[in-house]
Amino acid sequence: MxxxxxxxxxxxxxxxxxxxxxxxTLISHKMETGRRKDGDGxxxxxxxxxxxxxxxxxxxxxxxxxxPAISVNPYFQFDANVPEAGEFTFTWYDDDGSVYxxxxxxxxx
Amino acid sequence: xxxxRRETLAVSGATxxxxxxPLKLMASTPDLISDITGGVKASSGGIDLTAPEIAENGNTxxxxxxxxxxxxxxxxxxxxxxxxxAKFNFGMGSGSQSCTTRIRLAGTQDVIAVAEMADGSFSAAxxxxxxxxxxxxx
Amino acid sequence: MKIxxxxxxxxxITALASVVxxxxxxxxxxxxxxxxxxxxxxxxxENVDEIFSGWTYRRDETQALQMDDFDNPSFVFIDQxxxxxxxxxxxxxxxxxxxxxxxxxxxxxxxxxxxxNSAGELETIxxxxxxxxxxxxxxxxxxxxxxxxxxMLGLIGLQSRGMPLNVAIDGPAASFWEKGxxxxxxxxxQLDMxxxxxxxDNYGNMIRADHLSQxxxxxxxxxxxxxxxxxxxxxxxxxxMKNIRAxxxxxxxxxxxxxxxxxxxRANGLSVETPSVRN
Numbered sequence: 001m002x003x004x005x006x007x008x009x010x011x012x013x014x015x016x017x018x019x020x021x022x023x024x025t026l027i028s029h030k031m032e033t034g035r036r037k038d039g040d041g042x043x044x045x046x047x048x049x050x051x052x053x054x055x056x057x058x059x060x061x062x063x064x065x066x067x068p069a070i071s072v073n074p075y076f077q078f079d080a081n082v083p084e085a086g087e088f089t090f091t092w093y094d095d096d097g098s099v100y101x102x103x104x105x106x107x108x109x
Numbered sequence: 110x111x112x113x114r115r116e117t118l119a120v121s122g123a124t125x126x127x128x129x130x131p132l133k134l135m136a137s138t139p140d141l142i143s144d145i146t147g148g149v150k151a152s153s154g155g156i157d158l159t160a161p162e163i164a165e166n167g168n169t170x171x172x173x174x175x176x177x178x179x180x181x182x183x184x185x186x187x188x189x190x191x192x193x194x195a196k197f198n199f200g201m202g203s204g205s206q207s208c209t210t211r212i213r214l215a216g217t218q219d220v221i222a223v224a225e226m227a228d229g230s231f232s233a234a235x236x237x238x239x240x241x242x243x244x245x246x247x
Numbered sequence: 248m249k250i251x252x253x254x255x256x257x258x259x260i261t262a263l264a265s266v267v268x269x270x271x272x273x274x275x276x277x278x279x280x281x282x283x284x285x286x287x288x289x290x291x292x293e294n295v296d297e298i299f300s301g302w303t304y305r306r307d308e309t310q311a312l313q314m315d316d317f318d319n320p321s322f323v324f325i326d327q328x329x330x331x332x333x334x335x336x337x338x339x340x341x342x343x344x345x346x347x348x349x350x351x352x353x354x355x356x357x358x359x360x361x362x363x364n365s366a367g368e369l370e371t372i373x374x375x376x377x378x379x380x381x382x383x384x385x386x387x388x389x390x391x392x393x394x395x396x397x398x399m400l401g402l403i404g405l406q407s408r409g410m411p412l413n414v415a416i417d418g419p420a421a422s423f424w425e426k427g428x429x430x431x432x433x434x435x436x437q438l439d440m441x442x443x444x445x446x447x448d449n450y451g452n453m454i455r456a457d458h459l460s461q462x463x464x465x466x467x468x469x470x471x472x473x474x475x476x477x478x479x480x481x482x483x484x485x486x487x488m489k490n491i492r493a494x495x496x497x498x499x500x501x502x503x504x505x506x507x508x509x510x511x512x513r514a515n516g517l518s519v520e521t522p523s524v525r526n
Contacts, residue, residue: 062199075209166473168475
């Protein structure tokens with residue numbers, strides 16, 4: 001597991017049935033491109049988050065394939081449809097095999 | 110130092126070639142779009158790409174894509190060492206087929222978004238983002 | 248000699264203010280709180296009538312990053328500092344939270360630093376933190392601009408966000424302030440430039456593609472897009488000195504501490520914006 005990786009998500013606590021809500025996510029990650037060299041001229045190996053997914057009650061909201069051109073501390077903002085109360089699952093996949101997961105539940109207003 | 114007309118033309122010609130050279134190395138926008146669509150012609154409507162005209166720093170450039178009815182949107186940066194940036198696949202739970210993120214741009218270049226619609230057609234949009242070279246800040 | 252030394256400055260700085268779209272008239276509000284990003288200059292400033300936060304010189308996209316705490320990447324580091332605050336470190340088996348119930352107790356501190364302590368020394372927040380670490384926790388000092396220090400400075404500074412900067416420049420602070428002022432106007436380095444060459448004589452103009460600010464420090468530590476981390480005040484001073492081809496003073500040196508006091512006093516009246524976002 002890469003050092004200091006911490007996911008943050010912003011989801012409203014409640015929504016009306018069928019409402020579209022905006023979600024923001026951010027994960028602290030250095031997103032090393034694999035194109036930089038260290039002081040000794042050695043290539044620093046690529047180490048990025050290569051995929052991010054958000055699902056609501058098991059249904060895919062968005063599934064993102066990511067390349068090294070995504071900035072440090074990857075940030076996404078997108079909309080989800082909330083047909084019922086339930087739980088969002090956010091998952092980030094690291095090049096090193098680590099998987100970071102965060103869950104947020106939402107109630108009907 | 111005095112230049113004759115001929116010398117001036119020679120110098121400006123050489124400068125022009127030197128300016129154009131880096132552009133040649135950059136992947137062309139139509140080619141990149143065609144790679145995504147598999148040669149199918151992409152229409153220009155139906156997709157919005159929002160990016161700053163001038164980015165203060167190429168490290169963090171905010172962009173948004175929005176293509177109502179798309180199943181996926183691919184974002185490319187034509188002038189990066191590798192053009193791929195991200196592919197957003199929208200599921201049944203999505204509230205809109207849009208997404209905002211922050212990307213890295215190696216220099217002034219075209220940012221491209223290609224949407225794949227549910228019926229298999231494609232829409233594409235592109236915008237040039239100028240990446241400035243700072244004095245002290247950048 | 249005069250002419251050659253001025254040449255780089257003349258080449259770098261061109262008045263392109265009309266092209267710049269940054270919003271000097273935009274309003275900075277975060278979570279409903281409105282910040283003072285321009286105000287009348289403090290009385291001691293002789294050559295400037297109005298002072299502007301560096302935020303006003305940034306383009307819309309960069310400005311927007313600071314207007315929402317989720318969008319502001321600084322908060323990644325603030326989160327780390329919150330964890331650090333609770334973390335036991337050193338031979339005494341203490342964390343910050345062993346003595347300080349919460350970071351909120353530091354409300355107001357950032358707005359009045361640096362200040363002169365009872366021993367007559369000019370003290371800064373990094374020194375207060377390191378004193379706690381070595382004297383009370385039995386822990387190692389943090390590096391002045393290291394990741395842990397800049398994150399903790401961000402967390403402590405955040406507690407004063409929105410308060411007007413108000414550092415004392417009279418009484419025991421006067422001699423330090425005078426020293427800082429002399430440094431501010433002292434031309435140094437191969438380019439023979441002073442802080443004032445850019446930040447007093449040319450703010451609002453372009454230096455290559457950058458919009459020169461007044462060099463106010465009310466938002467530090469600041470997250471810079473350039474290096475994607477929180478940057479300290481002395482770290483920025485060092486960067487400026489390198490840019491003008493001068494040998495920088497050391498972070499934490501008496502020179503930089505005095506300069507910090509003087510530069511902070513130039514922003515007296517502006518809201519603390521810690522942790523801000525700049526390019």
